[in-house]
Amino acid sequence: MKKLFVFLLGMMITHATFSQTFTLKSNSLGGQFTNEFTANTFGCTGSNSSPQLSWVNTPAGTQSFAVTMYDADAPTGSGFWHWVIVNIPAGVTELKEGAGDAKATIAPKESLQTINDAGFPGYLGPCPPQGDAAHKYTITVYALKTAVLGTSLSSTAALTGFMLNQQVLAKASIIAYCKR
Numbered sequence: 001m002k003k004l005f006v007f008l009l010g011m012m013i014t015h016a017t018f019s020q021t022f023t024l025k026s027n028s029l030g031g032q033f034t035n036e037f038t039a040n041t042f043g044c045t046g047s048n049s050s051p052q053l054s055w056v057n058t059p060a061g062t063q064s065f066a067v068t069m070y071d072a073d074a075p076t077g078s079g080f081w082h083w084v085i086v087n088i089p090a091g092v093t094e095l096k097e098g099a100g101d102a103k104a105t106i107a108p109k110e111s112l113q114t115i116n117d118a119g120f121p122g123y124l125g126p127c128p129p130q131g132d133a134a135h136k137y138t139i140t141v142y143a144l145k146t147a148v149l150g151t152s153l154s155s156t157a158a159l160t161g162f163m164l165n166q167q168v169l170a171k172a173s174i175i176a177y178c179k180r
Helices: 002-018 157-167
Strands: 023-025 053-056 064-071 080-089 135-144 168-178
Touching (some): 023 135, 023 168, 064 157, 080 157, 135 157, 157 168
Antiparallel strands (some): 023 053, 064 080, 064 135, 135 168
16 A cells, blocks of 8 residues: 555655746747837837747637736836737647737737737837836736637727636736836
8 A cells, every 4th residue: 555655655756846837938948139120219219129939738628819018117006018919829839929019910810919008909019217227027928718708809908808807717927127
């Protein structure tokens, strides 16, 4: 009986040790945003291209994905949502560089880019105020238990966030910083 218990305990530890977790990666980003990915407004002169993102180890039951980018350090009292894209089909595991351009056809055609906190759909790169300490930008991919979130083009990031959290199976994030 003792040997069976030790064997089963060992199997559980081995499984836990080697289990893969839902993970977000980017070939475009390191620890800092480069000019290619910063905004081209509010005094910044970047290219405003969204970074390449990919994810692995999708949880069972995932029917779609969503991606957000949020600056908690923005001097607004409530942070700043730079990007919200939902209804990414379950078979998609990558957003190519530039997919945040809502006028281009780079993002999956079934996806929906809702308005960011600047008031337009798609990606708005970082542009922290001159002289501020580096801002921390959190990019998160959500694995969802619904194929269509139920938001619209004009849905706010706050409403979308509420709906995401009602449907989330798992989420994974990366953080990059920007200072000017």
